[in-house]
Amino acid sequence: MLSSAELRGLRSLRDKKHREELGLFVLEGEKAVRDALAVPFAFEQIYGTEAWTGERTQFVTPEEMARLSHFPTPSSVFAVGRVTRPPLPAGALERGLSLALDGVQDPGNVGTLLRIADWYGLDRVLLSPDCADLFSAKVLQASMGSFARIPVHTADLGAALAGLAAPVLGCELEGDDIHGLPALRDGVIVIGSEGRGLSPAVAARVTRRVTIPRFGGAESLNAAVAAAVICDNLRRPR
Amino acid sequence: MLSSAELRGLRSLRDKKHREELGLFVLEGEKAVRDALAVPFAFEQIYGTEAWTGERTQFVTPEEMARLSHFPTPSSVFAVGRVTRPPLPAGALERGLSLALDGVQDPGNVGTLLRIADWYGLDRVLLSPDCADLFSAKVLQASMGSFARIPVHTADLGAALAGLAAPVLGCELEGDDIHGLPALRDGVIVIGSEGRGLSPAVAARVTRRVTIPRFGGAESLNAAVAAAVICDNLRRPR
Numbered sequence: 001m002l003s004s005a006e007l008r009g010l011r012s013l014r015d016k017k018h019r020e021e022l023g024l025f026v027l028e029g030e031k032a033v034r035d036a037l038a039v040p041f042a043f044e045q046i047y048g049t050e051a052w053t054g055e056r057t058q059f060v061t062p063e064e065m066a067r068l069s070h071f072p073t074p075s076s077v078f079a080v081g082r083v084t085r086p087p088l089p090a091g092a093l094e095r096g097l098s099l100a101l102d103g104v105q106d107p108g109n110v111g112t113l114l115r116i117a118d119w120y121g122l123d124r125v126l127l128s129p130d131c132a133d134l135f136s137a138k139v140l141q142a143s144m145g146s147f148a149r150i151p152v153h154t155a156d157l158g159a160a161l162a163g164l165a166a167p168v169l170g171c172e173l174e175g176d177d178i179h180g181l182p183a184l185r186d187g188v189i190v191i192g193s194e195g196r197g198l199s200p201a202v203a204a205r206v207t208r209r210v211t212i213p214r215f216g217g218a219e220s221l222n223a224a225v226a227a228a229v230i231c232d233n234l235r236r237p238r
Numbered sequence: 239m240l241s242s243a244e245l246r247g248l249r250s251l252r253d254k255k256h257r258e259e260l261g262l263f264v265l266e267g268e269k270a271v272r273d274a275l276a277v278p279f280a281f282e283q284i285y286g287t288e289a290w291t292g293e294r295t296q297f298v299t300p301e302e303m304a305r306l307s308h309f310p311t312p313s314s315v316f317a318v319g320r321v322t323r324p325p326l327p328a329g330a331l332e333r334g335l336s337l338a339l340d341g342v343q344d345p346g347n348v349g350t351l352l353r354i355a356d357w358y359g360l361d362r363v364l365l366s367p368d369c370a371d372l373f374s375a376k377v378l379q380a381s382m383g384s385f386a387r388i389p390v391h392t393a394d395l396g397a398a399l400a401g402l403a404a405p406v407l408g409c410e411l412e413g414d415d416i417h418g419l420p421a422l423r424d425g426v427i428v429i430g431s432e433g434r435g436l437s438p439a440v441a442a443r444v445t446r447r448v449t450i451p452r453f454g455g456a457e458s459l460n461a462a463v464a465a466a467v468i469c470d471n472l473r474r475p476r
Contacts, residue, residue, distance in 0.1 A: 035457070112460055121453030149455045179474050215359030215473055217387045219273070221466065222350055228463040229470045235453050236417050 002064055010047075010068050013080065020083075025135035027079045028069060030054075035145030036079070043079040051076035070137065083135050088126065088153040093188055094166045096123030097234065100157050102202045103193040104223060107132035111142020112224040113191065118146035120231035125152045126160060126188075128199075158201030161188060167208040170198060171226050175209030178233045187234070191227050240302055248285075248306050251318065258321075263373035265317045266307060268292075273383030274317070281317045289314035308375065321373050326364065326391040331426055332404045334361030335472065338395050340440045341431040342461060345370035349380020350462040351429065356384035358469035363390045364398060364426075366437075396439030399426060405446040408436060409464050413447030416471045425472070429465050 002010070012018045013026050024044065027033055030052065036043070037055055048056035049065050054077065065074045092098075099117045104110050110132045117125050132139050134154075140147050161168050166186040190206060192198035198206070212221060212229050221229070240248070250256045251264050262282065265271055271284070272292055286294035287303050292315065303312045330336075337355045342348050348370045355363050370377050372392075378385050399406050404424040428444060430436035436444070450459060450467050459467070 118456035
């Protein structure tokens with residue numbers, strides 16, 4: 001049973017500004033919390049009703065859950081985690097493969113892109129400051145636990161990519177055929193927003209223009225699909 | 239200026255049942271209508287306000303548009319098209335590449351999958367009867383015009399895939415590495431729903447199990463991403 005002070009404190013997490021002041025995020029939903037626990041991700045608190053069969057720090061009644069939850073139809077679990085925003089270590093982009101998202105504002109897309117980066121074993125994901133926030137519920141949920149597995153850094157991409165020796169790959173309509181690309185050990189794949197593409201500052205840092213060959217009539221592929229096809233080609237044994 | 243009878247008739251298209259009885263669908267939004275017109279798709283009617291610069295059959299005022307539109311914030315265009323549901327020609331699946339969607343209920347995913355099939359120049363898309371409806375606003379919009387470019391058939395997949403000589407590719411965790419697959423001229427790629435995967439009736443028809451190699455920790459890729467990576471590998475020159 002939660003005290004009314006605890007309940008009040010937890011309910012205040014509905015307010016994004018308040019979460020940010022406390023440096024906390026909230027994850028709800030059995031699948032999402034289970035995915036994160038499997039990584040394993042260490043939550044600060046996990047509130048579960050009787051229906052929740054996973055790890056928990058505190059039992060709550062369905063009535064309490066209804067008051068905690070940010071959703072009209074609450075799940076059986078409400079987990080609170082600590083927001084971490086590790087700075088990008090100097091020189092990190094020279095080693096391994098990175099995925100850099102430039103102004104990807106749709107949270108579902110950001111989550112899906114984290115999942116793709118994780119599937120292909122990339123070393124890190126960079127988010128420009130105008131991407132959807134990593135710790136928003138939709139990004140966390142769409143990432144299916146990948147938010148806890150792959151290092152994510154927020155950085156000014158124009159500055160982070162300046163003077164890089166490793167290639168910076170940008171997807172364009174008139175680039176080198178991705179099917180002919182050699183396997184890459186080090187490099188940064190930059191992906192722009194669906195609507196506007198790459199920002200000028202990031203486009204100026206692209207050193208390797210690549211193209212996904214098209215065989216039909218569609219004008220474009222969506223950002224997540226393009227990223228996955230590029231990753232698949234880079235990881236393909238030669 | 240629309241007569242009140244016309245306006246009433248058009249407003250009745252908000253009702254899905256009514257649209258189906260009339261065999262009509264509605265597409266709104268400048269980008270979506272422009273994409274379809276570029277195919278070109280022949281709409282029955284295109285109602286545009288002064289702000290709409292594309293093809294139109296009838297001019298409407300912003301006030302009339304507000305009454306027509308299915309959205310609280312209408313765009314400058316409201317297009318009405320005829321629903322067509324061509325039957326799958328006998329033997330069609332033996333020739334060329336087909337994408338078969340088995341119970342993909344998310345309309346955004348169905349639209350994205352149509353766009354992918356179109357990009358990779360597949361010959362047709364099959365939808366199981368429990369997929370999101372092709373002519374729903376979200377499917378049409380997410381397809382970005384591809385709904386009008388690639389033949390789409392609704393069919394009982396278990397029956398349609400029975401006794402096929404062309405290979406039926408299903409994505410599984412323990413299949414043949416897609417990177418080692420030969421280029422395919424004929425075949426059907428089956429994609430299941432995100433939550434439940436392939437239905438038993440369709441899984442039983444898979445004759446070629448394939449796997450997208452994983453290099454990291456994510457448990458899965460989403461349906462559209464998996465389909466695109468498979469298509470890219472099948473289309474890759476050997």
